[in-house]
Amino acid sequence: MSKIVLKNVYKHFDKKVTAVSDFNLTVEDGEFIVLVGPSGCGKSTVLRMIAGLEEISSGEFYIDGKLMNDVPPKSRDIAMVFQNYALYPHMTVFDNMAFGLKIRKFQKDKIKKRVEEAAELLGLEDLLHRKPKALSGGQRQRVALGRSIVRDAKLFLMDEPLSNLDAKLRFQMRAEIAKLHQRLKTTSIYVTHDQTEAMTMASRIIIMKDGVIQQIGTPKDVYDNPENTFVGGFIGSPSMNFFDGRIVNSQFIADDVHINIPEEKMAYLREQGYAGKELTMGIRPEHIHLLTGEEEAELTNSILSKIIVSELTGADTLLYSMLGTQEMIAEVESRTNVTAGEDVYLTFNMDCAHFFDKETGVRIRPEKSAVLVG
Amino acid sequence: MEEVEMAAKKRDEERVASAPAYFDNIHTKRKLLSLINFILLAAGSLLILSPIWWMISTSLKSMAEVMTYPPTFYPHEWNWGNYIKTWKAAPFDTYAINTITITMLVVIGSVLVNSFIAYGFAKVPFKGRGILFAIVLSTMMIPGFVTLIPQYVLFSKLQWINTYYPLVVPAFFGSAFFIFLLRQFYMTIPNELIEAAKIEGASHFRIWWTIGLPLTKPALATVAIFSFNGAWNDFLGPLLYLNDENLYTLQLGLQVFKGEMNTQWNYLMAGSLLVLLPVIILFFFFQKYFIQGINLQSGGK
Known part of the structure; x- marks a missing residue:
């Protein structure tokens, strides 16, 4: 049972570099929070401040209402999994997992029971007497997880725990961690640079850039309603298409391409004074569709474009082309045999398009829902 | 197809046949080199060890022999x-x-x-x-x-x-x-x-x-x-x-x-x-x- 609160947290290094600025977050008991962002965005620093490995330059950090700023890591009752597992190489798997319990002076039989339970949960029963050197990457990762769960800590921190595993194992461990969380319900904070991990595991995602939170929300929320162009581009793969253009007469005009904007979107764009102005349109590749016949094309809001590259990924095909002078990726069904050099009609599902202010990159949205999302 | 395979097989055989001589050559060269190495290192070691030998030899001599001139290289009488x-x-x-x-x-x-x-x-x-x-x-x-x-x-x-x-x-x-x-x-x-x-x-x-x-x-x-x-x-x-x-x-x-x-x-x-x-x-x-x-x-x- 634990609720954590970070209030106006800043981290400065050497009084010059600001790694994290004005970080505010409330995590409810049992949540699985994923901090995601490109490397150097300050996500690991936030985690290390929560762990107590890094001092908080200013601001407040509470666990269950208790101020933790000056509490040493060992008294914070947290567990942490590190990127390189940080297993003690001279100890067996059992001793690695029992280390924290021994320090906390648990009775021997109790330690044994707890370690064995955790080992069973993670499928490590047969490896308890091995040294970390004799384990595979996935097994080491499991031991690191086991070491954290035996202590039954209030808060579970993970710093890019899967980034040293190969793709297949990563996929597997991702599901396993999610399963573990569902079972233990320990409040968790997970750091990664991989947006897929963030999308699949999080109950809420926090997207960071240059030490500043860009958006906090459920995976669906941040995917469907990105706060700004950075979030739109970072979440989702292949990433969102962005086109710079202008709004004229309910049409979005980029270079010489005209696209009709649905009236409900046009209403709030007009309301906020974007009519006739430069802005950025964002649309996800899966919201660009391929049209087959010319007749159909004439009826809908479509453009003719020459395909530059066609990539079959398995379930889908990615079509690379140009919208005027700007690059565009469309994700279409794999069965459409479009080849490079072909001219095809593409149409935009404009209900799913987003408009961003060109200067700030912030999404322009209907004023009412602003309150809801924020 | 067959001809090509035959030719490839023949080439392989030739390669195997020529292998021992080729390796022999390298072997003798290596042996010679290691012998020279050994001699040089042994000479160096002897030089460095000579004071130790002098200690051992002196420790086993009688006082009279220690004082003789010219000094003896090894003791005439081993006084354990x-x-x-x-x-x-x-x-x-x-x-x-x-x-x-x-x-x-x-x-x-x-x-x-x-x-x-x-x-x-x-x-x-x-x-x-x-x-x-x-x-x-x-x-x-x-x-x-x-x-x-x-x-x-x-x-x-x-x-x-x-x-x-x-x-x-x-x-x-x-x-x-x-x-x-x-x-x-x-x-x-x-x-x-x-x-x-x-x-x-x-x-x-x-x-x-x-x-x-x-x-x-x-x-x-x-x-x-x-x-x-x-x-x-x-x-x-x-x-x-x-x-x-x-x-x-x-x-x-x-x-x-x-x-x-x-x-x-x-x-x-x-x-x-x-x-x-x-x-x-x-x-x-x-x-x-x-x-x-x-x-x-x-x-x-």
Whole structure:
């Protein structure tokens, strides 16, 4: 049972570099929070401040209402999994997992029971007497997880725990961690640079850039309603298409391409004074569709474009082309045999398009829902 | 198709057939090279070992033969009894026990204390760490003889003269070289290990004891050997601070053979060899760590 609160947290290094600025977050008991962002965005620093490995330059950090700023890591009752597992190489798997319990002076039989339970949960029963050197990457990762769960800590921190595993194992461990969380319900904070991990595991995602939170929300929320162009581009793969253009007469005009904007979107764009102005349109590749016949094309809001590259990924095909002078990726069904050099009609599902202010990159949205999302 | 396969097969066969001669050639070349290497190294070794041989040969000669001119290369008469006479010439049993006591204390002190200090310098961030470490290192530049007299004055004011304290206590205050050596080793241990232990609830002392010490064993062995060597072979320290014959160490004991008028070279050499023996045995067993210590000194790992 634990609720954590970070209030106006800043981290400065050497009084010059600001790694994290004005970080505010409330995590409810049992949540699985994923901090995601490109490397150097300050996500690991936030985690290390929560762990107590890094001092908080200013601001407040509470666990269950208790101020933790000056509490040493060992008294914070947290567990942490590190990127390189940080297993003690001279100890067996059992001793690695029992280390924290021994320090906390648990009775021997109790330690044994707890370690064995955790080992069973993670499928490590047969490896308890091995040294970390004799384990595979996935097994080491499991031991690191086991070491954290035996202590039954209030808060579970993970710093890019899967980034040293190969793709297949990563996929597997991702599901396993999610399963573990569902079972233990320990409040968790997970750091990664991989947006897929963030999308699949999080109950809420926090997207960071240059030490500043860009958006906090459920995976669906941040995917469907990105706060700004950075979030739109970072979440989702292949990433969102962005086109710079202008709004004229309910049409979005980029270079010489005209696209009709649905009236409900046009209403709030007009309301906020974007009519006739430069802005950025964002649309996800899966919201660009391929049209087959010319007749159909004439009826809908479509453009003719020459395909530059066609990539079959398995379930889908990615079509690379140009919208005027700007690059565009469309994700279409794999069965459409479009080849490079072909001219095809593409149409935009404009209900799913987003408009961003060109200067700030912030999404322009209907004023009412602003309150809801924020 | 078949023709092509046949041709390929033939080519392979030819290649296999020509292989032995080709390898033979390289073999003889290698053999010759290693022979030259061996001769050069053997010659060098003999040169370096010649003083040791001189010691051994002298230790087995009679005093009369030692004095003959020209000197003999090996003894005419092998006086193995010299060794027993040497040991009985003074209370060497007591000296040996004294030396072992001092050496053990010095080794224990050096290993634990230097490791603890090095852990602090490598893994505990604190203000002024860099400057403090630089100061510690700079003490390496001060020749031991400069501090000899102040140290003597200090110890005499503490009334430690004629006790083992001046020989043992300094080992419990760390030495710059060992601190440096161990710190370099600690730097190779990932910080994550220390951080993981911290989060698990371990204090720095505990981390040092349960994780630091076991993981730095190779470097600790190096420190143990170097400090053993230093304490065992120390002559000046015991000479300065010990007056009572019952407290003498082996190195001091050897002095009985050096009279004012003449020196009993054969006994002195026999005694020196006996005293040297433990160091040589130690070296044979722990060569690896000796070499590692020297490598660490030059910055490699």
